[in-house]
Amino acid sequence: MKLGIVVNEGPYTHEASDTAYNFVVAALEKGHEIFRVFFYHDGVNNATRLTVPPQDDRNIQQKWTDLQAKHDLDLVVCIAAAQRRGILDENEMKRQGKDAYNIAPGFRISGLGQLIEAGIQCDRLVTFGD
Amino acid sequence: MKLGIVVNEGPYTHEASDTAYNFVVAALEKGHEIFRVFFYHDGVNNATRLTVPPQDDRNIQQKWTDLQAKHDLDLVVCIAAAQRRGILDENEMKRQGKDAYNIAPGFRISGLGQLIEAGIQCDRLVTFGD
Amino acid sequence: MAMLHIVNKSPYEKGALESCLNHALEGDTVILIEDGVYACVKGGRAANALASVKGIRFAALSADLKARGIGEDKMTEGVDVVDYGGFVDLVTSCDKTESWL
Amino acid sequence: MAMLHIVNKSPYEKGALESCLNHALEGDTVILIEDGVYACVKGGRAANALASVKGIRFAALSADLKARGIGEDKMTEGVDVVDYGGFVDLVTSCDKTESWL
Amino acid sequence: MSEGIKKFLYVNRKAPHGTIYALEALEVVLIGAAFEQDVSLAFLDDGVFQLVKGWDTKELGSKNFAPTYMALGDYDVSKIYVEKESLEERGLSEDDLMELTYEDEDDDWAEKSSIHIVSREEMARLMAANDVILSF
């Protein structure tokens, strides 16, 4: 089946991102297609490459980045939610006149239409949040 | 009186930062001393200068930065909480081998001892969070 | 040694106000802020619960009431409305604060 | 048209599970994940509430039970323990999902 | 579902202002309106507080997004369901809510109320009758 995933909370602060990651891994193992993972609300905070988690803890951003590379996942960060929270890619950095950007490899910034499209295209949409 | 303030949630997502800001302004107007504002948990997300809030909304980071400049406030961001969430100053960027940093003017990164010290030194400690 | 209890959660979503009231002592003050002010809506289950509490002073933050459309006509009785300055005064007039997050 | 309801909140802190049960229809499934698994602790008020619900299937995520020290000895009856793969199967076998955030 | 049209239900269960979920949910609804799907909004639990009229966010200093609810009708979002039991428990009635309207193109563009007060049981059936549920 074609599955869409929504992640609404940031890493570490809430378990939602861990659950979504584990769910996606299990779905891929079962042969399902992950149409898209959409990061909304504080979920956009999963996409910063500037995190430095403690050495004895997991690196959630890195786990998403690695999973994306392995399975060519479409990890979409909502642009409006990302701007509000200071998650920028190089393009947004230039457009907004900022002097740095922080998006991690494997994530792309796009609009809320990508969430609606996932709802339309997918057989199931599953939301993880708080 | 000498007041210490703790902010535990990020801007926009929760009202805690707005409340803390308005409380600090009111306390200063009444002649109280703000010993320190300590940002913990997701509160560290108040300190990124990369936010681009919608034009018709408040810029919470800028409000803190401006208030700091006006009253020489001590705005302290917890280093452990900040690392986990990707908030870095230039020094931390170098130390962690990262290629960008995002801390906003007026905030400084330091340890949890600064929170305990605020508890010891202040007549009142007030926590805003979720 | 009076305490200022700070409650910022909707009493309809979370148990913070109930737990606070279970632990507040006579002479303490409870200030309702943020979504906590929903406890003030007249006729609501939470407002009825507030009315049954004795020996505790209740206050609510005006900015949060106004933002949520809770005007005087919708306010339950027995809750003092304070602005941020009044909130500061409550903090300094009590001995310490406890936030029921 | 069975629904999979996903509940990730502690029933002792928030009203999500109660609201979910108020809106679940016969034949639906409720999966308890994250702090939602605390509803499974035998003898707790929430577990007693679960036991009184008819016509709904309950599941709980093993990873979240284990993380929280809720072993078989502490589990209430009538809740199926599933792993992440079992969670995926529930999603695909029901017609749609609703997350009670 | 008929010919690619899906029934979307946006479920709003959280109060406004204290957290951003209500505001960001609205942003999804507005964008979603462009996709020509069958859209309904449900307000239950603390979500009913989102529709209480008379917001004034000046003292708080945050954005007053009440006008966005008023604009929903212009975006052809006209099916708004509010749970009666949730209102009553919170001391509210329909009179306390914003007046949300739309112009009915099938009735000479007459202005009609978008708000339907429904029982908990009707709300449960409404949820079951949709294809995609987005929760906030």
Place this chain on the structure above:
Amino acid sequence: MSEGIKKFLYVNRKAPHGTIYALEALEVVLIGAAFEQDVSLAFLDDGVFQLVKGWDTKELGSKNFAPTYMALGDYDVSKIYVEKESLEERGLSEDDLMELTYEDEDDDWAEKSSIHIVSREEMARLMAANDVILSF
């Protein structure tokens, strides 16, 4: 308060794992232990779930920070109060909790339990008896 020593109370009301508050609260307690204040920890409401023994976070993939609770005694954090009513409502008893101990320097370093099960009323008085309350 006597000669600069303040009574600090850390109030833990949230469950572990679902959110980070429990873990980051512990980080404050450990740092705070170096400051030679009078420290107590309170666990009530869902906070009592933090002390349930037998965590295994392997399948979840998150950090198992249960050992940090066990280490509190080594940091001279030995006054841990757990509310009886909160336990009972959740189907728990003291037997379900981690064994947290400290070595009593006034009693020839005898190993003693740090956990005190207290009633709701005692918890209320405990809160009132402290100078600084940090809530998580």
